[in-house]
Amino acid sequence: MFYFLVKALNFGPYPAKQAEERRNTMETATPTVVVRLPRRRANGALEGEVLAALQRAEGPLTPREVQARLSGELTYSTVVTILSRLLSKEVLTRTPRGRAYAYAPVTDEAGLAARRMCRILDGVPDREVVLARFAAELPPGDALLLRAVLSDGIGIPAQR
Secondary structure (H helix, E strand, O other), X not given: OHHHHHHHOOOOOOOXXXXXXXXXXXXXXXXXXXXXXXXXXXXXXXXXXXXXXHHHOOOOEOHHHHHHHOOOOOOHHHHHHHHHHHXXXXXXXXXXXXXXXXXXXOOOHHHHHHHHHHHXXXXXXOHHHHHHXXXXXXXXXXXXXXXXXXHHOOOOOOOO
């Protein structure tokens, strides 16, 4: 009974002619081409690209304008998602423009780095220890620059 089912469903040993055709097909088949897909971007790379495009702009940009400045390699919905994430991180501001929003960076690259450093300090219980270790690990040139900035009071707000 089992042999009958195997034969009826065309499973099992091939007749000699079919086996020979199969061998010939396998020998003359075209070679397989391996296509390597590009690697995934690093975490935050897309956000960095979008933020850089906004910083290069003269003023606020809509998602469609951001997409155009990125050579159109990202879909509109991806650009909107990235802009929404940057807005939630308080890196961007947005203002209504027509039926869309226009986005602009809150500050320049140096200001964003300073904001990140302040957020890190806000998250530790002993700021004095962290600041002391930070200053101790600075290269000599950066330590001198920090000393000069602190002594001149350049860019230091009155109260935080």
